[in-house]
Amino acid sequence: MxxxxxxxxxxxxxxxxxxxxxxxxxxxxxxxxxxxxxxPLEVVAQTFVGGIDSSVLLAILFFFLAGELMNCSGITRRIVEFSATLVGHIRGGLGQVNVLSSLLFSGISGSAIADTAAVGTVMIPAMKERGYSAGFAAALTQTSSIVGPIIPPSVPMIIYAILAEQSVGELFVAGIVPGFCIAAALMFTVYIISRKRGYERAEKRAGISEITSGGARASAALMMPIIIVGGILGGVMTATEAGAVAVLYAVVIGLFVYRELTPKLIWHSMLRAAKGASTVLVILGASSLFAWLVADQQINKAVAEVVLSISTEPVMVLVLITLVGLLVGMLMDPLAALIILVPVFLPVTAEVGIDPVHFGLVIVLTLMIGLCTPPVGYLIYLSAIIAKTRPEVVVRESMPFILCLVIVLGLCLFFPQLSLTLPEMFGYRG
Structure with a gap:
């Protein structure tokens, strides 16, 4: 009932x-x-407010704002130019540049949607001009953007950390290796498809001087992920403080180094960041009420009994949860799904001995894949609009890349050390 x-x-x-x-x-x-x-219905308002009453959530606003400011500062163009010097000579050159640009930009935005919008507006038109199909360019852009919420900083990881009472820094570090695995798998797939379709190399191989000069132009931007992750790992800053420092750094770089940031752009960046953060917080507040009801009505215990009646093996339990997550991710906003599913399944994983950080990485990646799959798939429609093509064309072209994402998800699921080795190396585990 x-x-x-x-x-x-x-x-x-x-x-x-x-x-x-x-x-x-x-x-x-x-x-x-x-x-x-x-x-009394006052519990609705109390639970809603309680769900967003956490100083850690300020980090979401700060990271949104830092990403907006850096994007207005011409950061995307410089990252794309630097990426071209590194991988532009490989078969499917602009496709390779697309993936590497998404990887580098993900260390600034923490959002797949921001990554698609920023990198897509630069790369999709350029790829179409070089003879790549619009569907292929859009499909690659949307799937490579999934690395955004995996590589730190990551908005979904912050939310999971709050729900599961885990360290934000540890979850950030846990996503680094899987994020690079996603990028490597996508680049390999681009190479194979480009050979089959005859897509040429985008650029000649860059020399040391070109790579050095490109790196120098992008160095200020590439320092932001180092500041964020390094500050958290070094114990110098919390995630919230790192976000505030990132905003200050973005303003300084935009005003005095790249000199492309203006008061008007800062104002519009603040408005967009406020809109993005408020959307996340409203969903979080509403979903907190949903999660409270799940616990109050003991739905999580009922689900645990069903799952454990099928299997008590940790790997099989995680496989079952992943299958549910893939289905839910196709039908629901990933952040809302995260907030709803974690209270239900976290006790199950704890009972069979699954590491909460490992589970966090797997469930976040699972739900992020939903951004690229119909019928909800926000990134499908966003990339289709940028590429000026039909969403069904993007879905068809996305199939090989989604298969890559699922393979990496499987590797993360069956090999926990992909996400747990770096946290161990940096002393998060005893």
């Missing part, structure tokens, strides 16, 4: 086109009225 009201109501409202936040809130309130009729 409770599951039908809560989950069924949410899915029905979402299918009818009700905005996700209102769908979550409505299904939660109806469930409270039916299952807990004497409960």
């Amino acid at each position: 409770t599951v039908a009201l809560l989950v069924g109501g949410l899915l029905l409202l979402a299918a009818l086109g009700v905005p996700l936040v209102f769908a979550i809130m409505a299904s939660s309130i109806v469930t409270i009225l039916v299952t807990r009729p004497g409960l």
